[in-house]
Amino acid sequence: MGQLTPRQVALLTALAVGLVAAALLYFFMRSSGAFNLLWASVVGFAIIFGVAYFAFSFGIDRFVHSRIKVLYRTVHELKRSRKEPGGIDLSGDVLGKVNAEVSAWATERRTEIRELEEREAFRREFIGNLAHELKTPIFNIQGYILTLLEGGLEDEKVNRDFLNRASNGVDRLMKIVEDLDLITKLESGVMDLRITSMDLTELVTVTIENMEILSKEKQIDLVNELTPGLRVMADRYRMAQVFTNLFNNAINYGHTGGRCVVRSYPMDDQVLVEVADDGIGISEEHLPRLFERFYRVGKSRARNEGGSGLGLAIVKHIIDVQGGTINVKSAEGEGATFSFTLKLAV
Numbered sequence: 001m002g003q004l005t006p007r008q009v010a011l012l013t014a015l016a017v018g019l020v021a022a023a024l025l026y027f028f029m030r031s032s033g034a035f036n037l038l039w040a041s042v043v044g045f046a047i048i049f050g051v052a053y054f055a056f057s058f059g060i061d062r063f064v065h066s067r068i069k070v071l072y073r074t075v076h077e078l079k080r081s082r083k084e085p086g087g088i089d090l091s092g093d094v095l096g097k098v099n100a101e102v103s104a105w106a107t108e109r110r111t112e113i114r115e116l117e118e119r120e121a122f123r124r125e126f127i128g129n130l131a132h133e134l135k136t137p138i139f140n141i142q143g144y145i146l147t148l149l150e151g152g153l154e155d156e157k158v159n160r161d162f163l164n165r166a167s168n169g170v171d172r173l174m175k176i177v178e179d180l181d182l183i184t185k186l187e188s189g190v191m192d193l194r195i196t197s198m199d200l201t202e203l204v205t206v207t208i209e210n211m212e213i214l215s216k217e218k219q220i221d222l223v224n225e226l227t228p229g230l231r232v233m234a235d236r237y238r239m240a241q242v243f244t245n246l247f248n249n250a251i252n253y254g255h256t257g258g259r260c261v262v263r264s265y266p267m268d269d270q271v272l273v274e275v276a277d278d279g280i281g282i283s284e285e286h287l288p289r290l291f292e293r294f295y296r297v298g299k300s301r302a303r304n305e306g307g308s309g310l311g312l313a314i315v316k317h318i319i320d321v322q323g324g325t326i327n328v329k330s331a332e333g334e335g336a337t338f339s340f341t342l343k344l345a346v
């Protein structure tokens with residue numbers, strides 16, 4: 001048997017009271033020898049039952065209201081901001097309903113608190129990372145300028161060199177700020193994407209040409225194996241950035257004489273693009289966090305001084321806002337393969 005509703009409790013109690021009262025009335029009237037015994041008892045029962053039912057309903061309503069009102073109101077007000085719940089409907093299983101609502105509300109609150117805590121931790125880590133990333137170039141610039149001021153300026157052998165180094169530090173600062181600005185714009189959706197039907201194969205060829213000096217220097221062969229004339233719906237400028245960042249990584253974290261190949265695999269209305277290198281690879285424990293901003297794999301900092309860990313965060317954001325997904329497959333010493341989806345142009 002389920003839980004009784006307040007209405008049912010009132011009904012049953014009134015019924016019991018009515019019956020007892022009618023029985024008492026019956027015996028009292030019989031001993032006093034009154035006429036029409038049965039009718040008098042029925043009428044008496046009906047009156048007492050009616051009065052008792054309303055009295056109990058009212059009493060129970062008030063009791064339940066006073067007990068759960070505050071709770072109910074709190075839940076409802078928080079749920080629908082200022083909207084009044086408009087009283088409590090006591091016709092159903094009110095306690096069960098309140099119970100369910102309160103526990104749903106508590107779960108919702110718990111999730112919200114967890115999200116806020118995560119966001120707070122993320123914010124703290126982000127600011128820490130940012131300060132750390134900015135500190136290195138600022139210290140370098142400060143060092144070179146101080147040396148110049150303390151006499152280096154007059155020394156023909158170092159003045160130009162130190163100024164160049166200070167300028168490189170400023171470039172690095174600029175790159176970090178620009179990258180962060182781009183990520184923020186992509187995240188907040190204020191970045192205007194120009195999605196058009198574009199030739200991805202041609203874009204990759206041009207990007208490879210643009211990176212020739214860098215790739216030749218590190219002797220990494222960038223190879224375009226995309227189907228000729230592969231057309232996708234994407235922002236050409238942003239896609240150039242995606243390939244530049246991925247090729248940069250393949251060059252920075254590749255072995256001399258290595259290769260980085262771009263391939264495509266059509267799937268329905270999408271295409272899977274793969275950028276695979278045979279470089280140093282990434283061990284498994286780093287893969288889940290690889291696309292986070294500022295995330296870098298342990299020793300890569302020493303290997304690549306210029307990197308600030310924003311390249312892949314930007315790549316992921318660009319793919320995301322175009323409606324695609326990105327993945328990475330890698331193992332330490334076995335190269336890395338980045339694959340992402342793009343919409344095919346119709």
Ligand code: ATP
Nearest residue numbers: 249250253281296297300307308309310311312336
């Ligand atoms: P930035 O690209 O902002 O100049 P970065 O290269 O350090 O700096 P990401 O491109 O986001 O930052 O890469 C994050 C980290 O992932 C790198 O520091 C590197 O350790 C690792 N990584 C990225 N691509 C590769 C790759 N192809 N092979 C091996 N490790 C890689």
Ligand code: MG
Nearest residue numbers: 248249311312
């Ligand atoms: Mg990079």
